[in-house]
Amino acid sequence: MKTLLESMAHGAVRCMYCDDSRGTDIDHFQPLAMAPLRVFVWDNHLLACSFCNSNAKRDEFPVDPEGACLLVDPTTDDPADHLFLMLRSGEYGYHTAKGEHTIRVFGLNRPDLVMGRKDAFFLACSALRDWHRLRQEGDPEADRVAQALRDSPFVDVVHSITRLAPGLAATVVGERTIPAVGQWRSVYGG
Numbered sequence: 001m002k003t004l005l006e007s008m009a010h011g012a013v014r015c016m017y018c019d020d021s022r023g024t025d026i027d028h029f030q031p032l033a034m035a036p037l038r039v040f041v042w043d044n045h046l047l048a049c050s051f052c053n054s055n056a057k058r059d060e061f062p063v064d065p066e067g068a069c070l071l072v073d074p075t076t077d078d079p080a081d082h083l084f085l086m087l088r089s090g091e092y093g094y095h096t097a098k099g100e101h102t103i104r105v106f107g108l109n110r111p112d113l114v115m116g117r118k119d120a121f122f123l124a125c126s127a128l129r130d131w132h133r134l135r136q137e138g139d140p141e142a143d144r145v146a147q148a149l150r151d152s153p154f155v156d157v158v159h160s161i162t163r164l165a166p167g168l169a170a171t172v173v174g175e176r177t178i179p180a181v182g183q184w185r186s187v188y189g190g
């Protein structure tokens with residue numbers, strides 16, 4: 001099971017919650033203490049780093065009064081429906097109660113992740129401009145830069161850049177990165 005989860009994990013086998021550290025543990029999304037029979041449900045098994053699994057989430061599984069899960073489920077939910085990333089501060093904000101609980105339970109705004117995302121933002125903007133220039137020059141190395149960007153930790157930063165609303169993009173990434181963002185969207189989607 002672990003080998004299969006590793007093959008599905010992003011980039012260099014990153015944790016499916018923080019996307020920063022290596023996924024080392026199998027986390028039961030709904031804790032077995034709460035639902036023992038879910039040990040037989042494939043979708044209840046996710047690859048997590050030991051910090052997210054053992055220090056952050058542990059056995060937390062908040063539910064609403066009707067019993068519906070109040071955590072963003074990576075196997076079914078689009079995190080963008082519940083969470084938004086403030087690229088310059090590196091912090092997550094939320095649209096919904098599910099987003100709010102997810103930030104708290106997984107510690108998504110813990111200092112090491114916030115610092116990593118801030119650095120990843122500036123590196124991603126630089127790499128996007130580099131990719132754009134290489135592509136314009138017809139240099140095949142452009143594809144290698146794109147692959148490295150898509151496989152990089154904190155790929156949520158890259159997704160957030162390429163999904164910025166047109167009216168906001170220039171303010172956040174700066175005018176000189178806008179042409180690269182536009183071309184990335186046309187090649188790889190937002």
Ligand SMILES: [Zn+2]
Pocket residue numbers: 015016017018019020021048049050051052053
């Ligand atoms: Zn993690």
